[in-house]
Amino acid sequence: MPLPSKPEVSTETIRPPLAPQVIAGEGLNVIEAAKRLAAYTAVDRHVKPEHTVIGVGSGSTVPYVVERILEQGQELNKNRVFIPTSFQSRELIVNNGLNLGDVDQYPTIDVDFDGADEVDNELNCIKGGGACHLREKVVAEAATTLILVADYRKNVSYLGTNFDPGVPIEVVPFAYAKVLKNLRAMGSPNATLRMAVRKAGPVVTDNGNFVIDAPFARKDMMDPFTLTHKIKMLTGVVEVGIFCHMAQAAYFGNADGSVTIKRNDGTTEEVASPSQQK
Numbered sequence: 001m002p003l004p005s006k007p008e009v010s011t012e013t014i015r016p017p018l019a020p021q022v023i024a025g026e027g028l029n030v031i032e033a034a035k036r037l038a039a040y041t042a043v044d045r046h047v048k049p050e051h052t053v054i055g056v057g058s059g060s061t062v063p064y065v066v067e068r069i070l071e072q073g074q075e076l077n078k079n080r081v082f083i084p085t086s087f088q089s090r091e092l093i094v095n096n097g098l099n100l101g102d103v104d105q106y107p108t109i110d111v112d113f114d115g116a117d118e119v120d121n122e123l124n125c126i127k128g129g130g131a132c133h134l135r136e137k138v139v140a141e142a143a144t145t146l147i148l149v150a151d152y153r154k155n156v157s158y159l160g161t162n163f164d165p166g167v168p169i170e171v172v173p174f175a176y177a178k179v180l181k182n183l184r185a186m187g188s189p190n191a192t193l194r195m196a197v198r199k200a201g202p203v204v205t206d207n208g209n210f211v212i213d214a215p216f217a218r219k220d221m222m223d224p225f226t227l228t229h230k231i232k233m234l235t236g237v238v239e240v241g242i243f244c245h246m247a248q249a250a251y252f253g254n255a256d257g258s259v260t261i262k263r264n265d266g267t268t269e270e271v272a273s274p275s276q277q278k
């Protein structure tokens, strides 16, 4: 396994994150701009020259993470290896000319960046809206530091506040009907098999499995650790799209150009937008 050598510090200039209103003028809508702001701020704070193995999550926010890492320059990035969590993030790595690795070669990752469908006040989160949560969880567990990046809609007090499809659950195909029956009996009467768009039949994950979306009542969602364990014990379940106590921090881009940072020590920081700081 080729081990990354120690990088030199880049002397290239990195531009500061722009506020969503400014980016909206560049053609991005406010939500996209908020995603970019979260991603840029998180990369600026957590990708250090000594970080050589970096996890790349999945979804629509992560491309901004890669965009910002690329701005650190070739001198640093040529000595880094990037670990994908999905077909999508593998493409992102390869198409940007970054070095591709995998978690079986690099079971210890310096820092991993990933999106989330919702994040609560204890940094528990729902993931798997894009059916990538199995690989995402493996990479997140391999990482010394997991950083979540999202727009303000994902910042909630308890899981299930805005994200209503339910808990994404990857299952082996032949067990899906049995697991659906189990979930309905467990308190998710509206659990459904996720169907594909522009393809007949169910969504098939990067691992060849199916996904069930299982909405649970608020009382269950307020104890995500217990719920995750109960679901994971169902035979046929491969992985549950709830990540408990895994992230060190979550960065949320806000519509006004500020960034809210929630940390696993319970602290919250509000970073004013550059225009507010003047």
Ligand SMILES: O=C[C@H](O)[C@H](O)[C@H](O)COP(=O)(O)O
Pocket (backbone or CB within 6 Å): 057, 058, 059, 060, 061, 062, 114, 115, 116, 117, 126, 127, 128, 129, 130, 131, 132, 133, 136
């Ligand atoms: O399976 C997909 C992943 O868990 C995504 O990270 C999650 O759905 C959030 O994606 P986005 O950044 O597009 O909201």
